[in-house]
Amino acid sequence: MPRPMWSGSISFGLVNIPVKMYNSVRKRTLHFHQLRAGDGCKIRLKRVCARDGQEVPNEQIVKGYEISPQRYVIVTTEELEALNPKASRTIEIEDFVNLDQIDPIYFEQSYYLVPDKGAGKAYTLLLQAMKQAGKVAIARVVLRNKQYLVTIRPAGKALSLATMHYADEIVSLEELEGLPDTDIKPNQRELTMAEKLIESLAADFNPAKYRDEHREKVLEMIERKAEGETVVVQPVAPEGDKIVDLMAALEASLAAIKKKQPAKDTKDRRRKVRA
Structure with a gap:
């Protein structure tokens, strides 16, 4: 059973709807440790000075922002904390827009919003009203000392929240080289x-049809090696011919x-x- 990672409320006009936020994705990433080839000893990384090679203890490490080659402005943790957005447990809805007006490139990470105790009626009201209006909400929320722009949209019986990239984070098409001429x-x-x-x-989209075949092959290979089987390395497939x-x-x-x-x-x- 998943556990909520955040709790607060949706601010909808003068209505506050208490909600809990859950991760909507379970990452299936494979993680490997670095080991010494000879005896399998785990490798420990050290922080060392690039100038003299000496190891630097954590208490002597500070943050620096590079303003020009080899020139840094030192910033303390206290200075950064003073500029953190004001802690808030409110998802403040600012606008309602059509979902098809939002390019998917803006979406980052998705979550589920579930009503907290006693908020089922208000939550359902917002969910049904958004469905009938055909709109999604644009809001702001503070998570882990960072303010996010988010989208809230109906997802079946639940509301789904997706953090978004800001406009100045999106690479403009004008910056790309090699796009075909319009003529x-x-x-x-x-x-x-x-x-x-x-x-x-x-075809109709069926997400269950698509699997991470590379991850499955890697896990199968690891299982065979764990059982003592020798794995033969396959030759690299040749690239396809140019059209x-x-x-x-x-x-x-x-x-x-x-x-x-x-x-x-x-x-x-x-x-x-x-x-």
């Missing part, structure tokens, strides 16, 4: 073929998909017969 346009035959290819691969004939590549892709399609249809019919 480059595909011919109608290529465009029609590309649309057919997209349509042949169209020379775009139309030929589109036609070949469609042909390959059509070959797979009958087998898929047959399986679906067999399932229906068994049912």
Whole structure:
């Protein structure tokens, strides 16, 4: 059973809705330790001075912000704490907007908001009102001494909160090199073929269909090694050829998909017969 990581309230006009915040994601990242090859001894990292190589104890380490090469402004913990946003247990809604107006690139980390004791009616009111209005909320909240811009949106029976990047954190397209010129346009035959290819691969989104296959392979390899099996290193797969004939590549892709399609249809019919 997950535990709440934060508790407070949603400020909705003059209404306060007590809520608890839960993580919505369980990270499945693999973590490896650094060991000495000879005897498997765990490696301990030390903080050393770049100038003389001497180890520096924690009490002698301070924070420095580089303002030019090798020039730093020293900042104390007390100075930073004095500038921290005022501690608050309130998620302050500022605006309601259409979700399709927000580019997904702005979203960072997602959480669930659950009503605290006695807040079920007010929570449900906000949830249902947002669903009927087709709007999501833009709000601010302080988490771990940092103020976040967040989005609150209906997610089934719950409200979901997502921290967001600020506008000046997003890399502008104008900064990118190599984007195609606006006057480059595909011919109608290529465009029609590309649309057919997209349509042949169209499906309803099913998140359970997609797995972290690399993580599964790594865990399988670790399990085999733990049981004493010798793992043979596979050669690196060659890179794919560069596209020379775009139309030929589109036609070949469609042909390959059509070959797979009958087998898929047959399986679906067999399932229906068994049912």
